[in-house]
Amino acid sequence: MPIDAAKALAADPRSGEIRWERRDIQLYHLGIGAGRPATDPDELRYTLESRLHVLPSFATVAGAGSPGVISGLSMPGVDVDLAKVLHGGQSLTLHRPIPVAGTATATGRIAAVYDKGKAAVLVMRTEVADADGPLWTNDAQIFVRGEGGWGGDRGPAGRLDPPSGEPDRTVERGIREDQALLYRLSGDYNPLHADPEFAKLAGFDRPILHGLCTYGITLKAVVDTLLGGDVSRVRSYGTRFAGVVFPGETLRIRMWRGDSQIRVAVSAAERDDAPVLADTIVEHS
Numbered sequence: 001m002p003i004d005a006a007k008a009l010a011a012d013p014r015s016g017e018i019r020w021e022r023r024d025i026q027l028y029h030l031g032i033g034a035g036r037p038a039t040d041p042d043e044l045r046y047t048l049e050s051r052l053h054v055l056p057s058f059a060t061v062a063g064a065g066s067p068g069v070i071s072g073l074s075m076p077g078v079d080v081d082l083a084k085v086l087h088g089g090q091s092l093t094l095h096r097p098i099p100v101a102g103t104a105t106a107t108g109r110i111a112a113v114y115d116k117g118k119a120a121v122l123v124m125r126t127e128v129a130d131a132d133g134p135l136w137t138n139d140a141q142i143f144v145r146g147e148g149g150w151g152g153d154r155g156p157a158g159r160l161d162p163p164s165g166e167p168d169r170t171v172e173r174g175i176r177e178d179q180a181l182l183y184r185l186s187g188d189y190n191p192l193h194a195d196p197e198f199a200k201l202a203g204f205d206r207p208i209l210h211g212l213c214t215y216g217i218t219l220k221a222v223v224d225t226l227l228g229g230d231v232s233r234v235r236s237y238g239t240r241f242a243g244v245v246f247p248g249e250t251l252r253i254r255m256w257r258g259d260s261q262i263r264v265a266v267s268a269a270e271r272d273d274a275p276v277l278a279d280t281i282v283e284h285s
Contacts (some may be wrong), residue, residue: 003120003147005113006079013109016069018128022049022185028058031183032216033173038100042229046220052096055223056234057216059128059136060090062098063106064187072124072142075096075110078143083202087211088121088143089279091238096229104130111139114155120147127283141240159240160279163263167254169225172269173217173285175209177248183213209245214276218266221253222282224260236283242275244270251276260284 010269026047032055034046045051064144069087073080111125114235120141128135180193188210191198199207219237225232251267256263263285266277 002079002081002143003113003122004077005120005150005152006230007113008075008113008122009112010074011079011110012114013107014075014243015105015107016104017103019103020062020064022052023059024062025054025062025100026217028061028186029055031110031179032057032213032220033131033176033179034220043050045229047156049084052100054100054134055231056094056098056237057212057219058098059092059094059138060212061186061188062104062128069124069140069142071108071262072110072122072140073125075108075124078122079109080147084145084147086145086156087140087241089238089240090212091139091141091236093137093236094234095136098135099130101191102130102135104128104135109248112155113152115148115150115152116154117148118146120144123140129273131215132208147226148188160281163256163265164255167265168254168257171221171255172226173221173253175245175247175251177250179213179247180207180209183210188212204244206246209247211241211244214241214245214251215239217262218253218277218280219282222255222262222264225283226255226257233284234282235280235285237266239277239280243280246278 016142029046031153035043045053106126106128108126112123114121124140126138184193192202193207193210249270252267252269254265262282264280267273
């Protein structure tokens with residue numbers, strides 16, 4: 001079996017230094033659609049260095065390193081065909097607000113390996129801390145088709161009951177034709193998101209948007225709509241990637257407000273509300 005669960009779980013963590021500055025924050029924010037309208041005071045918090053705050057989902061690209069999916073596939077005990085790999089989900093826990101510039105140590109390891117029968121799921125955990133202590137913890141769920149069936153732990157079910165009732169808010173966010181080209185400058189250069197010929201080899205008629213770009217667009221919509229634009233209120237954010245988005249489409253983002261959490265569902269408006277993000281929760285103060 002290409003995945004040796006015991007070896008992957010026992011492997012030593014990998015640590016390295018990451019750095020970011022204001023320009024990285026601004027580029028990321030532009031990559032998830034910030035700055036429209038360009039002179040809107042609320043948007044200037046994402047684009048103007050003198051007013052800058054950091055959307056917590058920046059943690060997925062901080063340091064311009066490889067996303068957790070890629071780093072997880074290079075860990076000991078993991079030897080799989082990239083064509084069988086899907087980014088199944090992403091979760092983020094914030095320990096305190098992310099500074100607009102910083103240097104930190106990122107430590108990554110395989111935190112769990114689950115046997116789903118016809119597939120395996122790897123959880124790649126990245127913990128980031130600076131001189132003042134922990135900053136954030138990122139978990140990338142890596143779904144590998146055809147690699148299950150060895151009798152291991154099936155892990156949590158993962159699927160949540162759909163939110164009940166009508167959403168408290170529904171907003172739409174248009175995706176620019178060049179959105180993926182801009183977002184990839186934050187560090188994810190997978191040609192699936194830029195090269196039409198590569199996309200065809202992967203089974204798509206044209207390049208698709210990065211799942212983590214949709215992830216960032218969605219969190220920004222929640223913060224701006226239900227959290228008063230205050231990024232420091234976000235405590236955690238998790239989702240399951242349920243479908244693809246093509247540049248040029250419109251995201252329909254439905255939100256259900258709770259006491260300390262917001263349930264979210266995201267769909268592609270032009271494709272009969274085809275699911276894009278599911279089981280999505282933003283916990284907040």
